[in-house]
Amino acid sequence: MDVIRRARPTDIEAIARLFGSPGEPLAAAFRQIASTPHVTLVVAEDDNGVAGTAQLTILRGLAWEGAVRGLLEGVRASRRGVTSALLTWSIKEARRRGCSRLHMDSGLARAELLDFYARFGFEHSYQGFTRSL
Numbered sequence: 001m002d003v004i005r006r007a008r009p010t011d012i013e014a015i016a017r018l019f020g021s022p023g024e025p026l027a028a029a030f031r032q033i034a035s036t037p038h039v040t041l042v043v044a045e046d047d048n049g050v051a052g053t054a055q056l057t058i059l060r061g062l063a064w065e066g067a068v069r070g071l072l073e074g075v076r077a078s079r080r081g082v083t084s085a086l087l088t089w090s091i092k093e094a095r096r097r098g099c100s101r102l103h104m105d106s107g108l109a110r111a112e113l114l115d116f117y118a119r120f121g122f123e124h125s126y127q128g129f130t131r132s133l
Contacts (some may be wrong), residue, residue, distance in 0.1 A: 004089045007041040007053065009034075014050035042089065044082045052082040056090050058097055088122055103131065 007015065012027045019026065033039050038059065044052040094102045104122060106113055114124060 002046045004042050004044050004085060007043045011043050011050055015053050016048065038092065042086070044086050045092060046080075046082075051080070052086050054086040054090055056093055058099065059092070083116075084120075087117075091120065 009027075009030065014025050015030075016022060024076075030041070033041050033055070040056045040078070042054055042056070043050045044054075059120055063076060091102060102122075103125075106115065106117065
């Protein structure tokens, strides 16, 4: 991985391709995220452009303080260390910002992810609930 940097408005189309989504809804979300001080959106970039993205949200709660959301690598970057680099960045940045605990949302449908996250010291700690509004 060449570099992990803050996402810029010019990255929206590349991020949209990663998510397989149209750019305009992501552009609106990007504008909101960019103006939220406790949320950091980064991209992993290689010689071919944006290869992955991660969102780190620092939440000061009573029980925990950091959350990684939207950790995603592009198909062309699969198995090239993009997700590892983004996760490593997220852990270091959460520590740098004073977090003592990092929480990450991930689906349980892919068993290989449990082993992957365990290599970074994450433990399966809960099952949550989601509701569409």
